[in-house]
Amino acid sequence: MRKADPAPMRLRATLAIVLASFGFSTAVRADPVDTAFSDAIALFERAAPALGTMPFGVDLVAFRDALSLGRFHSTHWGGTMLLDLRVETKVEGGCRDYAAFVRLPPRQGRVTLVICPEFSTAGTPELRRLTIIHEMVHVVAGADECRAMAFAAAVETAALGRFTPVDRYWQTKGCAGSGFGLPQSNSRSD
Numbered sequence: 001m002r003k004a005d006p007a008p009m010r011l012r013a014t015l016a017i018v019l020a021s022f023g024f025s026t027a028v029r030a031d032p033v034d035t036a037f038s039d040a041i042a043l044f045e046r047a048a049p050a051l052g053t054m055p056f057g058v059d060l061v062a063f064r065d066a067l068s069l070g071r072f073h074s075t076h077w078g079g080t081m082l083l084d085l086r087v088e089t090k091v092e093g094g095c096r097d098y099a100a101f102v103r104l105p106p107r108q109g110r111v112t113l114v115i116c117p118e119f120s121t122a123g124t125p126e127l128r129r130l131t132i133i134h135e136m137v138h139v140v141a142g143a144d145e146c147r148a149m150a151f152a153a154a155v156e157t158a159a160l161g162r163f164t165p166v167d168r169y170w171q172t173k174g175c176a177g178s179g180f181g182l183p184q185s186n187s188r189s190d
Protein backbone atom coordinates (compact mmCIF):
# COMPACT_ATOMS: atom_id res chain seq x y z
CA MET A 1 0.00 0.00 0.00
CA ARG A 2 1.52 3.24 -1.00
CA LYS A 3 0.34 5.43 1.76
CA ALA A 4 1.91 6.91 4.78
CA ASP A 5 2.48 10.12 6.57
CA PRO A 6 5.42 12.08 5.29
CA ALA A 7 6.59 14.92 7.41
CA PRO A 8 4.86 18.20 6.63
CA MET A 9 8.15 19.75 5.56
CA ARG A 10 8.30 17.41 2.60
CA LEU A 11 5.20 18.88 1.15
CA ARG A 12 4.71 22.09 -0.67
CA ALA A 13 1.39 23.29 0.54
CA THR A 14 1.37 26.20 -1.86
CA LEU A 15 1.08 23.79 -4.75
CA ALA A 16 -1.93 22.09 -3.34
CA ILE A 17 -5.09 22.70 -5.22
CA VAL A 18 -8.09 22.76 -3.00
CA LEU A 19 -10.91 21.25 -4.95
CA ALA A 20 -13.08 20.57 -2.00
CA SER A 21 -13.31 21.66 1.58
CA PHE A 22 -14.62 18.76 3.52
CA GLY A 23 -18.00 19.25 5.07
CA PHE A 24 -21.29 19.55 3.33
CA SER A 25 -19.94 20.61 -0.03
CA THR A 26 -19.90 17.06 -1.31
CA ALA A 27 -21.14 18.05 -4.74
CA VAL A 28 -17.77 19.44 -5.76
CA ARG A 29 -15.82 16.30 -4.92
CA ALA A 30 -14.28 14.22 -7.64
CA ASP A 31 -16.38 11.13 -8.23
CA PRO A 32 -14.08 8.31 -7.04
CA VAL A 33 -13.30 10.28 -3.90
CA ASP A 34 -16.95 10.92 -3.19
CA THR A 35 -17.73 7.26 -3.74
CA ALA A 36 -14.84 6.19 -1.52
CA PHE A 37 -16.11 8.33 1.34
CA SER A 38 -19.65 7.03 0.95
CA ASP A 39 -18.39 3.46 0.86
CA ALA A 40 -16.15 4.03 3.87
CA ILE A 41 -19.01 5.52 5.89
CA ALA A 42 -21.26 2.59 5.01
CA LEU A 43 -18.58 0.04 5.90
CA PHE A 44 -17.77 1.76 9.16
CA GLU A 45 -21.40 2.01 10.24
CA ARG A 46 -21.88 -1.66 9.49
CA ALA A 47 -18.86 -2.51 11.63
CA ALA A 48 -19.26 0.01 14.44
CA PRO A 49 -21.59 -1.97 16.75
CA ALA A 50 -18.97 -4.73 16.99
CA LEU A 51 -15.97 -2.48 17.58
CA GLY A 52 -16.45 -1.23 21.13
CA THR A 53 -15.74 2.38 22.05
CA MET A 54 -11.98 2.67 21.74
CA PRO A 55 -10.66 -0.07 19.42
CA PHE A 56 -6.88 0.13 19.08
CA GLY A 57 -6.95 3.45 20.89
CA VAL A 58 -9.16 5.05 18.24
CA ASP A 59 -12.01 7.12 19.67
CA LEU A 60 -14.97 5.81 17.71
CA VAL A 61 -17.09 8.92 18.22
CA ALA A 62 -14.29 11.10 16.90
CA PHE A 63 -13.72 8.71 14.01
CA ARG A 64 -17.37 8.74 12.98
CA ASP A 65 -17.60 12.51 13.20
CA ALA A 66 -14.39 13.02 11.26
CA LEU A 67 -15.43 10.58 8.55
CA SER A 68 -19.01 11.73 8.23
CA LEU A 69 -18.94 15.39 9.21
CA GLY A 70 -15.35 16.51 8.74
CA ARG A 71 -15.35 17.89 12.28
CA PHE A 72 -14.57 16.09 15.48
CA HIS A 73 -13.72 16.57 19.11
CA SER A 74 -10.31 15.09 19.71
CA THR A 75 -8.93 13.84 22.97
CA HIS A 76 -5.83 12.85 21.00
CA TRP A 77 -5.05 16.28 19.57
CA GLY A 78 -7.08 18.25 22.08
CA GLY A 79 -10.14 20.33 21.24
CA THR A 80 -12.36 20.55 18.22
CA MET A 81 -10.67 19.69 14.95
CA LEU A 82 -11.59 20.25 11.33
CA LEU A 83 -10.69 17.94 8.47
CA ASP A 84 -9.36 19.60 5.34
CA LEU A 85 -9.79 17.35 2.33
CA ARG A 86 -7.49 18.26 -0.51
CA VAL A 87 -7.79 16.55 -3.86
CA GLU A 88 -4.56 17.04 -5.80
CA THR A 89 -4.54 16.99 -9.56
CA LYS A 90 -0.75 16.83 -9.98
CA VAL A 91 1.70 14.09 -9.07
CA GLU A 92 4.12 16.17 -7.06
CA GLY A 93 5.19 16.58 -3.47
CA GLY A 94 3.88 13.75 -1.31
CA CYS A 95 1.81 12.50 -4.22
CA ARG A 96 4.97 11.14 -5.84
CA ASP A 97 5.02 8.47 -3.15
CA TYR A 98 1.49 8.06 -1.92
CA ALA A 99 -2.06 7.60 -3.11
CA ALA A 100 -3.26 9.50 -0.10
CA PHE A 101 -1.66 10.85 3.05
CA VAL A 102 -2.35 12.92 6.12
CA ARG A 103 -0.26 15.91 7.04
CA LEU A 104 0.75 15.64 10.66
CA PRO A 105 0.76 17.15 13.13
CA PRO A 106 -2.41 19.20 12.68
CA ARG A 107 -2.05 22.93 12.40
CA GLN A 108 -4.35 25.47 13.96
CA GLY A 109 -7.06 22.94 14.63
CA ARG A 110 -7.01 21.47 11.14
CA VAL A 111 -5.88 18.09 9.86
CA THR A 112 -5.26 17.84 6.14
CA LEU A 113 -5.99 14.67 4.20
CA VAL A 114 -4.43 14.83 0.77
CA ILE A 115 -5.93 12.66 -1.96
CA CYS A 116 -3.49 12.15 -4.84
CA PRO A 117 -4.24 11.39 -8.50
CA GLU A 118 -3.22 7.76 -8.05
CA PHE A 119 -6.02 7.30 -5.56
CA SER A 120 -8.61 7.70 -8.29
CA THR A 121 -6.74 6.19 -11.22
CA ALA A 122 -5.37 3.00 -9.68
CA GLY A 123 -6.79 0.31 -7.47
CA THR A 124 -10.36 -0.73 -6.84
CA PRO A 125 -13.34 0.78 -5.04
CA GLU A 126 -12.64 -1.63 -2.17
CA LEU A 127 -9.04 -0.46 -1.90
CA ARG A 128 -10.14 3.16 -2.00
CA ARG A 129 -12.65 2.48 0.75
CA LEU A 130 -9.96 0.80 2.83
CA THR A 131 -7.57 3.67 2.21
CA ILE A 132 -10.10 6.20 3.50
CA ILE A 133 -10.65 4.17 6.67
CA HIS A 134 -6.87 3.83 7.12
CA GLU A 135 -6.15 7.51 6.57
CA MET A 136 -8.96 8.61 8.87
CA VAL A 137 -7.25 6.71 11.69
CA HIS A 138 -4.28 9.00 11.13
CA VAL A 139 -6.62 11.98 11.15
CA VAL A 140 -8.06 11.20 14.56
CA ALA A 141 -5.31 9.15 16.22
CA GLY A 142 -1.96 10.09 14.71
CA ALA A 143 0.76 8.58 12.58
CA ASP A 144 1.04 5.00 13.84
CA GLU A 145 0.82 2.77 10.76
CA CYS A 146 0.24 -0.40 12.75
CA ARG A 147 -2.73 1.15 14.53
CA ALA A 148 -4.19 2.32 11.23
CA MET A 149 -3.81 -1.10 9.60
CA ALA A 150 -5.14 -2.98 12.61
CA PHE A 151 -8.16 -0.71 12.90
CA ALA A 152 -8.95 -0.86 9.19
CA ALA A 153 -8.67 -4.66 9.19
CA ALA A 154 -10.98 -4.84 12.21
CA VAL A 155 -13.53 -2.64 10.45
CA GLU A 156 -13.43 -4.81 7.35
CA THR A 157 -13.69 -7.98 9.38
CA ALA A 158 -16.58 -6.73 11.51
CA ALA A 159 -18.48 -5.59 8.43
CA LEU A 160 -17.51 -8.23 5.88
CA GLY A 161 -16.09 -11.21 7.75
CA ARG A 162 -12.75 -10.79 6.00
CA PHE A 163 -10.01 -8.22 5.61
CA THR A 164 -7.65 -7.09 2.89
CA PRO A 165 -4.28 -8.84 3.33
CA VAL A 166 -1.59 -6.43 4.46
CA ASP A 167 1.12 -8.93 5.41
CA ARG A 168 3.95 -7.31 3.52
CA TYR A 169 3.17 -3.81 4.71
CA TRP A 170 2.67 -5.15 8.23
CA GLN A 171 6.16 -6.66 8.14
CA THR A 172 7.75 -3.63 6.51
CA LYS A 173 6.46 -1.43 9.31
CA GLY A 174 7.59 -3.85 12.00
CA CYS A 175 4.06 -4.20 13.34
CA ALA A 176 4.65 -7.63 14.88
CA GLY A 177 6.12 -5.90 17.91
CA SER A 178 3.73 -2.98 17.93
CA GLY A 179 1.15 -4.32 20.34
CA PHE A 180 -1.47 -4.06 17.61
CA GLY A 181 -2.74 -7.08 15.78
CA LEU A 182 -4.66 -8.21 12.73
CA PRO A 183 -7.83 -10.29 13.00
CA GLN A 184 -7.22 -13.96 13.73
CA SER A 185 -9.28 -15.38 10.92
CA ASN A 186 -9.60 -14.33 7.34
CA SER A 187 -11.57 -17.23 5.98
CA ARG A 188 -15.23 -16.33 6.21
CA SER A 189 -16.63 -14.87 3.03
CA ASP A 190 -19.02 -11.94 2.88
Ligand SMILES: [Zn+2]
Pocket residue numbers: 003004005134135138144145148
Ligand atom coordinates in the same frame (compact mmCIF):
# COMPACT_ATOMS: atom_id res chain seq x y z
ZN1 LIG B 1 -0.93 5.11 6.99
